[in-house]
Amino acid sequence: MVYDMDGSRALARALAVIAVVIVGAAVPAAAGTAMAREGDGAVEAYVDSWREVNHVPGAAVAVIDADGVQTYVSGEDGDGAAVSRTTPFLVGSVAKTFTSALVLRLVDEGRLRLDDPVQEHLPWLDAPRVSVRQLLTHTAGYTAGDGLAVSERFDSSPGALRRAAGDLERHGTPGRYAYNSADYLVLGALIEEVTGRSFASVVEESLFDPVGMTETAADAQGADALPPGHRQWWGWTRAYDPGFDESGASYGYVVSTLDDLTTYARALLAGEVLPHSLEDEAWSVQEVTGAGRGYGYGWSVEDGDQPRVHHTGATPGYFAHVSLVPEEGRAVVVLANAYAEKRAPSLAAAAADIDRIARGGSASVRGGDPILTAAPWLLMAFVPLGLGLALAARRGPRSPRLRWACAAVAALATGALAVLPRLLGGSFGTAFTWLPDLALGVVASSATLLLVAVSCAVRPRGLLQPAPAALERLEGGQGSMSPDRMA
Known part of the structure; x- marks a missing residue:
């Protein structure tokens, strides 16, 4: 996934493209705001503009450098309540960096090897020849859809993570990079198997407590104080509070605060988190994901004059980003209590923009994804148009062939929208969780198309009767045969 965030970007864009094709027009994307001003208050001005553009109710940002921390x-x-440095947020896939650190520590202690076949430790897992290294680098053969299929279960009873991993299926190609949550779900189960303890207890005792992350938790009890996050329905932001999902702790469901993630970033820069023998390897490109960028062990890596290692994270309702420039001893932490797939490009760009502004440069707040921004509106705009077509179909055309052709086209479009999520490895449940307005628009448009199809296929009774002129001829005897002619 482009922004290293969980979610259904392929599914979302495919559904959105279908919507554009159905409606036949596109709405321009919202433009970015003006360039943030330089000098004192520039970061604050950027954050305020970024919140406004992305409809984020509350945000917390930290800028870390050799001179200290600015929040x-x-x-x-x-x-x-007013957002503070101790307000809890869900960190999403930033949790993968915690899981990676735990696995690499087990490797450093000799309890695991990077090239161990995972089935040696998890014999119940249906993943032959998959190694620990492949899981760390997203090359184990799982797809984004595989991870989404077992995510957001909101299962926090004992053994939740193990049950989710046991339900996994693989539909990808081993050895090929495919960002997903399934890999880190399996790594969470691996940590539990090797240590004999729950993932939450291991990450708390081995990482959070030693580093000083006292308000960070990976279990439901530690998430008691988590406020609702927010999703977007068209242009409106709405609170969303489905609960905590302990089965997803190793890849996304961890609660933390700005103070704790600042502490974490500083510990990473100081070399206090990753084993020294594996830190360079973890922060180096193991799999190329694009021009000048790749994935290491639980971290995205960007080459350049100042190499950057970072990870974004998204859950339905929350966004997080931890970005490091290790050679310069700099870091940026971004937390927001709202998430929408259509806002992902702007949300993900903030950390690098803020780092640039803090060093005296400038940056503009990016707009959202144009297709995902337009699609929900287009789908709902099609509903009255479709109702008009359905009414028109009741009065014509009279040709049976043309009516059946119209019905077939409408039925095929309905079927395409209905089966597309499944074909892409997702489901409408996933779509409603991550893209509620788009999913609702798809359902409404599908129902309207089905009505059009039925209206075309079922001929009104009036169309089966003779035309008025023919009736007049019959009533006047013009169309009947006289007794003389019959004789």
């Missing part, structure tokens, strides 16, 4: 908090949490 910027603004807005409200989902309970209406």
